[in-house]
Amino acid sequence: MSRGTTAIINLNNLKHNYAVLKKLAPNKLVLVIKADAYGHGIKQVVQTLGTIDCYAVATIDEALLIRKHNQKVKILLLEGFLDADELQTALANNFECVIHQQQQLDLLKQAKPSKKINTWIKLDTGMNRLGFTPEQFNQALTALENHPNVNDIVLMSHFASADDNNDLTQKQTSKFLHQNKPYQRSISNTAALLNNKNLSDEWCRVGIALFGVSPLRHKSAKEFNLKPVMTLKTNIIAIKNIDKNQGIGYSHKFISKKAMEIAIVGIGYGDGYPWSLTNHAIVKHKDKTAKIVGRVSMDMMAIDVTAIDCINIGDPVLIWGQDDKSDLPIEIVASHAQTIPYVLLCQITSRVHYKYV
Ligand SMILES: Cc1ncc(COP(=O)(O)O)c(C=O)c1O
Numbered sequence: 001m002s003r004g005t006t007a008i009i010n011l012n013n014l015k016h017n018y019a020v021l022k023k024l025a026p027n028k029l030v031l032v033i034k035a036d037a038y039g040h041g042i043k044q045v046v047q048t049l050g051t052i053d054c055y056a057v058a059t060i061d062e063a064l065l066i067r068k069h070n071q072k073v074k075i076l077l078l079e080g081f082l083d084a085d086e087l088q089t090a091l092a093n094n095f096e097c098v099i100h101q102q103q104q105l106d107l108l109k110q111a112k113p114s115k116k117i118n119t120w121i122k123l124d125t126g127m128n129r130l131g132f133t134p135e136q137f138n139q140a141l142t143a144l145e146n147h148p149n150v151n152d153i154v155l156m157s158h159f160a161s162a163d164d165n166n167d168l169t170q171k172q173t174s175k176f177l178h179q180n181k182p183y184q185r186s187i188s189n190t191a192a193l194l195n196n197k198n199l200s201d202e203w204c205r206v207g208i209a210l211f212g213v214s215p216l217r218h219k220s221a222k223e224f225n226l227k228p229v230m231t232l233k234t235n236i237i238a239i240k241n242i243d244k245n246q247g248i249g250y251s252h253k254f255i256s257k258k259a260m261e262i263a264i265v266g267i268g269y270g271d272g273y274p275w276s277l278t279n280h281a282i283v284k285h286k287d288k289t290a291k292i293v294g295r296v297s298m299d300m301m302a303i304d305v306t307a308i309d310c311i312n313i314g315d316p317v318l319i320w321g322q323d324d325k326s327d328l329p330i331e332i333v334a335s336h337a338q339t340i341p342y343v344l345l346c347q348i349t350s351r352v353h354y355k356y357v
Pocket of ligand 1: 032158190191205206208
């Protein structure tokens with residue numbers, strides 16, 4: 001029997017979600033696959049989806065990994081280049097670059113690149129992270145327009161709360177549209193697209209929805225016909241009978257109120273499962289729900305299986321995602337952990353086995 005802690009990546013669901021999003025989007029679609037495709041594997045995602053409209057990533061290394069597997073697809077660097085070397089790498093590999101600050105314009109000017117570069121100029125409409133202020137924006141745009149090697153220009157910005165703050169989203173949209181320039185635009189992420197806050201002709205930049213996860217608190221991924229791409233499972237590695245009034249696990253954070261049967265499952269914070277889920281979350285054994293009892297430790301945790309018949313060492317347990325018996329949305333696990341699904345997906349550690357199906 002193996003510990004069996006496995007992230008199963010369903011590539012058919014990935015393709016399905018891509019088709020759903022492509023239909024929903026008003027124009028071309030940028031697939032955001034930074035942080036190893038939100039923990040799903042950049043290489044496998046690119047090999048599965050191939051040449052799409054555009055991929056976007058945060059770092060040069062992520063962009064190079066995509067290029068290794070696809071020579072011709074558009075690749076957007078969401079933070080642009082951070083120094084002269086990165087600019088040269090971007091030019092050599094035909095990466096498109098977000099230009100969000102003066103230092104990048106200076107680097108571009110000094111480099112006198114021999115190749116053309118496509119740029120996405122970023123306006124800070126209220127996120128206060130990257131981007132030119134509205135006051136700086138026109139001058140920056142003029143610099144790009146006058147640069148002999150700048151080819152296409154896209155105007156972009158980024159929503160701060162498209163999941164739940166209508167006023168802020170509205171204000172950001174107005175500021176963005178106020179820049180009345182004859183260029184392609186891009187502002188929406190998944191939340192904006194699913195919430196119908198996107199512009200009618202923009203390039204939406206979508207990440208989390210591609211992986212079958214909804215960032216909206218009151219609308220599940222299922223409501224948008226999105227399917228979970230990652231299923232995380234593990235196995236039962238031990239079963240124990242516990243008397244009444246016994247403490248379970250580190251610091252005895254759970255005390256049994258009655259005699260109970262517990263199963264020890266092979267996943268813990270060393271695999272990326274949140275320690276904060278101590279006494280909090282549920283897992284699934286076939287179609288039955290079992291609660292975590294006691295602290296999540298580094299390699300394992302205990303679940304209450306008193307009410308479940310036919311429990312055996314080696315049985316699989318669903319941590320999140322979907323199997324043939326039941327499902328457990330990652331959004332629910334994230335809300336128990338008072339975090340967001342993005343974090344859970346990105347923090348899975350390297351000792352978890354990945355299986356692509
Ligand atoms: C600039 C930018 N655009 C788009 C996205 C995609 O966001 P989401 O995964 O919520 O669709 C991100 C993700 O963080 C981002 O940083």
